[in-house]
Amino acid sequence: MLLALAFAVPWWACALTLFLLVFPLAAVAQVLGPLARTLWKIVLPFAIPILLIQGFFWGEGQVLFTLGPLSFYRAGLIFAAASIARIAMLGGCFLLLSMTTRVDMLMRALVERGLPSQALYLVVTTLQLVPRFQAQAHRIQDAQRTRGLETEGTLWRRAQALVPLIGPLLLASLMDVEERALALEARGFSRRGPRSSLVTLHDSAGQRWLRRFLWTLAVALILFRLFAWVTR
Amino acid sequence: MDRIRRDFTTVTLVMIPVAIAINIAVGQLVVALKLPLYLDSIGTILVAVLAGPLAGLVTGVLANLIWTLTGLAPFAAAFAIVAGIIGLMAGLFAGWGWFRRLWLWLLAGVLTGIVAALVSAPISAYLFGGVMGSGQDFLVAFFRATGASVMQATFGQGIVADPLDKLVSFLLVWLTLRALPKRFLQRFPRVENVTGRPE
Numbered sequence: 001m002l003l004a005l006a007f008a009v010p011w012w013a014c015a016l017t018l019f020l021l022v023f024p025l026a027a028v029a030q031v032l033g034p035l036a037r038t039l040w041k042i043v044l045p046f047a048i049p050i051l052l053i054q055g056f057f058w059g060e061g062q063v064l065f066t067l068g069p070l071s072f073y074r075a076g077l078i079f080a081a082a083s084i085a086r087i088a089m090l091g092g093c094f095l096l097l098s099m100t101t102r103v104d105m106l107m108r109a110l111v112e113r114g115l116p117s118q119a120l121y122l123v124v125t126t127l128q129l130v131p132r133f134q135a136q137a138h139r140i141q142d143a144q145r146t147r148g149l150e151t152e153g154t155l156w157r158r159a160q161a162l163v164p165l166i167g168p169l170l171l172a173s174l175m176d177v178e179e180r181a182l183a184l185e186a187r188g189f190s191r192r193g194p195r196s197s198l199v200t201l202h203d204s205a206g207q208r209w210l211r212r213f214l215w216t217l218a219v220a221l222i223l224f225r226l227f228a229w230v231t232r
Numbered sequence: 233m234d235r236i237r238r239d240f241t242t243v244t245l246v247m248i249p250v251a252i253a254i255n256i257a258v259g260q261l262v263v264a265l266k267l268p269l270y271l272d273s274i275g276t277i278l279v280a281v282l283a284g285p286l287a288g289l290v291t292g293v294l295a296n297l298i299w300t301l302t303g304l305a306p307f308a309a310a311f312a313i314v315a316g317i318i319g320l321m322a323g324l325f326a327g328w329g330w331f332r333r334l335w336l337w338l339l340a341g342v343l344t345g346i347v348a349a350l351v352s353a354p355i356s357a358y359l360f361g362g363v364m365g366s367g368q369d370f371l372v373a374f375f376r377a378t379g380a381s382v383m384q385a386t387f388g389q390g391i392v393a394d395p396l397d398k399l400v401s402f403l404l405v406w407l408t409l410r411a412l413p414k415r416f417l418q419r420f421p422r423v424e425n426v427t428g429r430p431e
Contacts, residue, residue, distance in 0.1 A: 094300055094309070118245055126249040126298050133257035141261070151265060158265045162400075163407070165265075166258055170274070170408045173250050178419055181246040189242055 039091050140168050239284040243419045251275030252295040269397045273318050277405045280323035282420040288319025314352045318344055326425040341402030342395045349390030357386040
């Protein structure tokens with residue numbers, strides 16, 4: 001819960017310094033290993049094309065080195081490095097959030113702060129549905145391949161596979177909707193008033209103070225950036 | 233206000249998680265097929281047609297936020313506003329009766345794609361330097377090589393890719409809704425968008 005609000009901050013702050021904050025926090029939460037591995041996998045496919053594209057196609061300024069007909073520009077390298085740092089920082093924060101926060105706790109906290117309880121249903125149900133749908137998509141893929149559907153080959157052939165793969169998934173899942181709606185209605189889903197919850201939250205004084213501090217910091221940073229931008 | 237309450241029925245609220253799961257599942261299917269499309273807003277468009285623009289907006293924004301929460305796509309939350317606008321526009325077009333004529337509906341898809349490109353270009357230019365780590369990066373490289381700025385190159389990539397993507401998405405939604413029985417569609421608050429008969 002704390003972390004969720006903490007990440008309102010680093011967006012506007014200098015990318016690298018806060019990136020150095022994420023790893024210690026992850027270490028405290030004992031997710032440093034998986035976090036670093038996932039982050040590496042996410043950042044790498046961005047980093048290489050950014051470096052190549054911005055480096056070689058910047059088009060002006062100091063040339064660092066030349067490779068055949070292409071020149072690698074210094075300004076492009078700097079721009080690419082800044083982008084990569086920003087991506088890594090952002091990715092690190094999001095990963096830390098999703099690895100340390102239980103979604104049901106987060107949603108419970110939000111409902112206690114005045115979010116309608118239907119929103120709680122939306123988010124929690126979606127998180128349960130996603131893996132089921134992914135499994136079903138795989139099943140459909142296998143089933144259609146068994147019937148001789150080509151899912152590899154030329155672009156046109158792969159495009160042709162789209163409808164037989166997506167069609168069954170869409171139709172089956174939509175037909176499911178009605179049944180769920182009836183089941184929910186039968187259990188008093190749309191009634192008004194407060195509900196009791198299975199999840200209880202612990203919010204210590206320290207957490208409350210840190211949260212207030214982070215909010216103030218975030219607002220201050222935004223104002224600072226706005227001020228710097230206006231007076232530039 | 234009254235219209236909003238009528239749009240957010242239990243069926244709509246049940247439909248939204250299903251739609252988000254559709255977005256994610258179909259989006260990954262397309263990646264598996266290695267097609268130069270995203271198709272990650274089909275569920276959002278479905279909700280928009282059946283339950284109105286506001287429900288579409290909510291679905292789009294929630295879809296991207298949840299995508300981030302699951303850890304599958306950490307940067308999706310940054311584009312939540314784009315997904316929301318797609319849902320909103322699809323709902324508005326459907327409300328104007330564009331769904332009932334296929335060519336108008338496909339035009340709606342192209343228009344939505346253009347707006348999506350306009351809105352997402354500054355986000356991806358600022359956050360990622362315009363590179364998405366996908367097959368379409370070569371387009372960004374191409375535009376950069378012709379002397380465009382980062383912003384222009386990113387928009388150039390979007391304006392090529394997004395309208396086509398939304399055209400196909402809108403077409404798939406159209407085909408799906410035509411295949412569903414009327415008895416089922418009758419459950420949704422904006423059924424007249426599809427069948428043409430006002431309540």
